[in-house]
Amino acid sequence: MKKRIFALVDCNNFYVSCEKVFKPSLEGQPVIVLSNNDGCIISRSNEAKQLGIKMAQPVFQCKELIAKHNIQIFSANFVLYGDMSQRVMNTLRRFTPELEIYSIDEAFLSFTNFIPKDIIRNSKKIRDVVKQWTGIPISIGIGPTKTLAKVANKIAKKHTEFGGVFDITNHPRKKELLSNLDVIDVWGIGRQFARFLGKHRIKNVLQFINADEKWVKENMTVGGLRTLLELKGVPCADIDEVHDSSKTILSSRTFAQSIREVSDLKEAIASYVSIAAEKLRAQKLVASMIHVFVTTNRFNRKNYYSNSYYLELSEPTAYTPILISYASRALDEIFKKGYEYKRAGVLLTGLCPTHSVQRSMFPGMTSELQEKKNRLMSFIDRLNFRWGRGTVKSCAAGINKVWDTVQSQRSPRYTTNWDELLTVGF
DNA sequence: TCTGGGGTCCTAGGACCC
DNA sequence: TCTGGGGTCCTAGGACCC
Numbered sequence: 001m002k003k004r005i006f007a008l009v010d011c012n013n014f015y016v017s018c019e020k021v022f023k024p025s026l027e028g029q030p031v032i033v034l035s036n037n038d039g040c041i042i043s044r045s046n047e048a049k050q051l052g053i054k055m056a057q058p059v060f061q062c063k064e065l066i067a068k069h070n071i072q073i074f075s076a077n078f079v080l081y082g083d084m085s086q087r088v089m090n091t092l093r094r095f096t097p098e099l100e101i102y103s104i105d106e107a108f109l110s111f112t113n114f115i116p117k118d119i120i121r122n123s124k125k126i127r128d129v130v131k132q133w134t135g136i137p138i139s140i141g142i143g144p145t146k147t148l149a150k151v152a153n154k155i156a157k158k159h160t161e162f163g164g165v166f167d168i169t170n171h172p173r174k175k176e177l178l179s180n181l182d183v184i185d186v187w188g189i190g191r192q193f194a195r196f197l198g199k200h201r202i203k204n205v206l207q208f209i210n211a212d213e214k215w216v217k218e219n220m221t222v223g224g225l226r227t228l229l230e231l232k233g234v235p236c237a238d239i240d241e242v243h244d245s246s247k248t249i250l251s252s253r254t255f256a257q258s259i260r261e262v263s264d265l266k267e268a269i270a271s272y273v274s275i276a277a278e279k280l281r282a283q284k285l286v287a288s289m290i291h292v293f294v295t296t297n298r299f300n301r302k303n304y305y306s307n308s309y310y311l312e313l314s315e316p317t318a319y320t321p322i323l324i325s326y327a328s329r330a331l332d333e334i335f336k337k338g339y340e341y342k343r344a345g346v347l348l349t350g351l352c353p354t355h356s357v358q359r360s361m362f363p364g365m366t367s368e369l370q371e372k373k374n375r376l377m378s379f380i381d382r383l384n385f386r387w388g389r390g391t392v393k394s395c396a397a398g399i400n401k402v403w404d405t406v407q408s409q410r411s412p413r414y415t416t417n418w419d420e421l422l423t424v425g426f
Numbered sequence: 427t428c429t430g431g432g433g434t435c436c437t438a439g440g441a442c443c444c
Numbered sequence: 445t446c447t448g449g450g451g452t453c454c455t456a457g458g459a460c461c462c
Contacts, residue, residue, distance in 0.1 A: 035430035042430070058429040076430085103433095103462045190460050221436060223460075250432055299429060345431090405430095 004235065005111040005142060005169070007123060008149040009092060009130075011085075012137045012157070014105035015043035018084045019074050021135035022414050030071040034059060036405045037256050038075055075407035083415045087134045095126050100239045108146055110239045116169075123165045142167035146237050147230035150187040151178070151205065179206040188227035193220055205231065245283050245351070251276040252345020255403040258297065262335050265294065265344060267398030269331055270324045272346045274397055275389070277320045278381055280348060286316040286357055288350030290323055292330040297342040307334040316350070316357050319373050320380075323348075324396050388417070 011017060015033040020026045030047035034040065041048075041057050051069055053062055065071065085104045093099055098110035114122055123140045130138050141153025148168050155177050156166035168174055184194040186205060196219065202208050209231050217225040226236045251272040259265060269292060280287055293308035309330045317323065327346055380392045412420035 037428090037430075039428075040430055056430080060428040063428090078431095106462075188460070192459065221459085223436070246433080248433075252431065254430065297429090343430095 003144075004238070005114065005116070005119065005144065006146050006149040006239070007109040007111060007119075008102075008141045008146070008153045009107045009109060009126070010139050010141075010153050010157075011088060011105040012139055013043055013045055014085075014136070015074075015076065015081055016045045016048075017136050018077075018081050019411055020045075021084070022411065026072055030069055031074070032066075032071055033074045033076055034409070035076060036407070037254055038073075038406060038408055039254065042076065073409050075410040077411050077413065079413050079416050080411065084134065084136065088130055088136050088138070091130050091133050092126065094129075095122075098239050098241065100241055101243065108149065108239055111142075120165055120167055123167075124163065127164055138164070140165045142169065144169055144233050145230040145235045147187050147227055148233065151181065151185070151231070154181065154185050175206060178209070179204050181205045183208050186227060186231065188223060193224065196220075245285060245353070246279075247349075247351060249276050249279050249285075249287070249348040249351065250345060251279075252293075252343065252347075253403075253405055254343045255341070256406045257402065258340035258342045259403050260338075260340060262331070262337075264398075264403055265335065265341060266328055266331060267396065267401065268344050268403040269327050269346060270394055270396035271398065271401075272344070273323045273327045274320055274393055276346050276348050277318055277323050277377075278384065278389075280318045280351070281377055281381055284354050285351045286318045286354050287323070287348035288313055288316040288352065289348070290326050290330065291347040291349065292327050292334070292344070293347070294331070294334060294341050294344045296339050303339065305336060305339045307336075309333040310347075310349075312350075316352060318354065319377060320394060324394060328396075 016026075016031045019031065019033065026045070028047065029045065030051055030053075031045040032041045032048050032053065033043040035042045038059060041053060041055065041059060041062070044053050044055070048071060051065055051071070053065065053071075059066075059073075066073065081104060088105075089099070089101055089107060092107055092109065096109050096111065098112065100108040102108055111119060111122075119142060123142065127138055127140060130136060139153055139156045141149045141151065141156050142165070143149040143152045152166045152168040155168065156162050156164055158181075159166070159177075168177075171177070181204060182194070183189050183197050183203060183205060184191070186208070189197070189208075197203070197208065197211075202211055208228065211228065213225060213228060216228050220227075230236050253268070253272065255268070259268070273290075289310055289312050291308055291310035293306070295306035296304050298304070298306075311326050311330050313322070313326060383392045384390065414420060
């Protein structure tokens, strides 16, 4: 692998920042964004963080704090965030073609063509342009490996004196900064490993870097070793420009209210199948297996039930009605009466490109009929894209939807829905 | 009362085969 | 009654990520 300089661009408090773009009066205020069903806090403004609100914390646990400090609340608006994300990524792409979109709010960039001393200057330029064009503030961490770029990004966020851009390569304060960073802040070290390391008196990143490689591999497998090597400056991963197509597609929800009836569960499952199948077709894939799972409230171990079942399709497909019928059969296998179901989902696996599908020995339909079904699906997908998900849907997905999620505080879809454009008064 | 959703990778262990 | 060993494939589950 040729020597590279990696940069990790991360949008600050991304979902909250998206809301702020369209409501500048939120600046300086504590703001939070909630997950589906307004259950957990999934994004916080700096002001909200300072009040002690934790990531993924259930909202009901901070009701008092919210009231006391008049914290502004938004239900998640993923259509808006997805669109804003694309704008940020498109802006970044203007600076380098070597870009890996890592998540909705993060991207790795490679700076092979930059002169080292210009890197900080150029990074600050990127930061300014993204802010100016999209309204989203970002931080940039730079290092000789992806893991170190991630670490540098943490430091850029933590130490405001660096102005949102930090290059850890040969930095005079490197050791000091690493010894002040907890191992849990390293990409690849989660709660379990951090606890394990803590038991062995390894608490900060510098201590981990000095750990024995063999011991790390034995106890944290190859992933842990890779993390260690990357922290030492040995690149183990390169920029992944072409995103592989999905290996699995999941659609699942927690219900606003628990449900008892198999008919309601079937509606919910049919609706999740529709969502998953749409994603499948968008990637020009077909699925060969469908998994269905149901569970009661996971926080209530009394009368708890959780189960899953999967079926192999007679022929890989992305055709919603067929997938719904399989899912319905799978549900029949695991549904038990007398439980309060709180969550269900559908997982599509064995994915392969549509064009590579081998026809089964006894094809259930002629290719002409197949073509008709394909056209129907792509027509429905276009309608739903244009007018919003659920405009056209299978009857099986239900009308009443007692199981539907709740989003009481969603902001308008400013950028993707004509009826919800931002209006400006003069 | 109230606790998200969508992914990937790795490993252990069972099934199966020769 | 005795009852191998090695390879591969698959799945479930646990770790991680955002």
